[in-house]
Amino acid sequence: MASVSATSLRFQPFLKLSTRTTTQRNQFKFPNINTSEKKFRRCSEMYHDLEGRSNGWKRVTKEGRDQGCYKTSSLGAVSVGWNRRTFPSLRSSRLRICAVKAQPETVQKVCDIVRKQLALPAESELTPDTKFSALGADSLDTVEIVMGLEEEFGITVEEDGSQNISTVQEAADLIEKLIQDKSGAS
Amino acid sequence: MANAALRNVKVLPNSANMEEARHRVFQFFRTACRSLPSVMEIYNLYDVVSVSELRSSVSSQIRKNIHVTDPKVIDMLLFKGMEELKNVVDHSKQRHHIIGQYVVGQQVQDSATKDQGTSTFLKNFYNTNYF
Numbered sequence: 001m002a003s004v005s006a007t008s009l010r011f012q013p014f015l016k017l018s019t020r021t022t023t024q025r026n027q028f029k030f031p032n033i034n035t036s037e038k039k040f041r042r043c044s045e046m047y048h049d050l051e052g053r054s055n056g057w058k059r060v061t062k063e064g065r066d067q068g069c070y071k072t073s074s075l076g077a078v079s080v081g082w083n084r085r086t087f088p089s090l091r092s093s094r095l096r097i098c099a100v101k102a103q104p105e106t107v108q109k110v111c112d113i114v115r116k117q118l119a120l121p122a123e124s125e126l127t128p129d130t131k132f133s134a135l136g137a138d139s140l141d142t143v144e145i146v147m148g149l150e151e152e153f154g155i156t157v158e159e160d161g162s163q164n165i166s167t168v169q170e171a172a173d174l175i176e177k178l179i180q181d182k183s184g185a186s
Numbered sequence: 187m188a189n190a191a192l193r194n195v196k197v198l199p200n201s202a203n204m205e206e207a208r209h210r211v212f213q214f215f216r217t218a219c220r221s222l223p224s225v226m227e228i229y230n231l232y233d234v235v236s237v238s239e240l241r242s243s244v245s246s247q248i249r250k251n252i253h254v255t256d257p258k259v260i261d262m263l264l265f266k267g268m269e270e271l272k273n274v275v276d277h278s279k280q281r282h283h284i285i286g287q288y289v290v291g292q293q294v295q296d297s298a299t300k301d302q303g304t305s306t307f308l309k310n311f312y313n314t315n316y317f
Binding site for chain 1: 208211212215216219220237238241242245248249252
């Protein structure tokens with residue numbers, strides 16, 4: 001995910017140049033009725049890219065947006081049907097998520113990350129009920145621990161969630177919940 | 187992705203109180219940490235530093251100003267920090283700038299503090315030209 005987005009960042013100048021060329025060509029050839037379907041698809045894809053990436057070219061972006069809306073609506077219809085069929089199972093899985101407690105593996109991993117982040121010796125006791133403030137961590141240290149946990153488990157902790165984290169057990173519970181949500185959503 | 191997220195950043199009005207300024211500092215730190223994988227990719231820093239080390243470097247930079255209590259000063263520092271982050275993510279800096287400021291810079295400072303036998307003049311000389 002990150003690598004793909006970063007790669008797109010690298011090729012940004014090339015995209016800009018091609019964007020200009022495409023825009024001029026399209027404007028010049030717009031009255032032509034004989035435009036082939038292939039070209040039309042390619043142009044619409046380019047518009048879709050433009051919509052997400054550049055703030056300029058308002059006209060092109062507008063057309064791209066219309067195209068995008070049309071495509072999205074058709075795809076949305078399909079996905080809505082799919083979602084309706086599986087809705088009951090989603091409900092049951094969500095109910096299960098509420099009752100899930102953190103696994104020992106997750107707690108152990110969290111303890112390792114906390115110990116590494118705060119540069120604690122290996123002999124120090126780190127129980128699930130240990131508070132970060134008791135270990136000498138200030139608020140910035142706590143945020144840094146949460147960011148480290150995000151990187152390790154590949155999740156995104158929202159602001160509301162991270163404010164409530166003050167012990168190892170709470171962090172592990174939140175991570176387990178987010179992992180369940182992530183797997184349930186996919 | 188990080189570039190797109192940072193593009194819509196606006197200059198916020200001044201913080202009303204210390205709590206709001208503190209909240210904004212944490213928000214900025216989170217934004218910076220989420221940008222680090224992109225920074226690693228853009229500048230190809232995989233053989234020089236890791237994401238966790240960069241995160242520690244960023245937090246140590248923030249910690250240097252931990253004594254500031256005026257919300258206006260904190261807002262000014264946050265503005266400068268966001269500008270710096272935007273410069274880094276937009277590739278307005280070169281690779282050696284990143285390495286010199288956030289990777290090697292710490293080591294130089296650390297080595298300087300270990301010299302306890304040198305005179306005050308040399309200590310000041312190593313630290314800065316303006317004394």
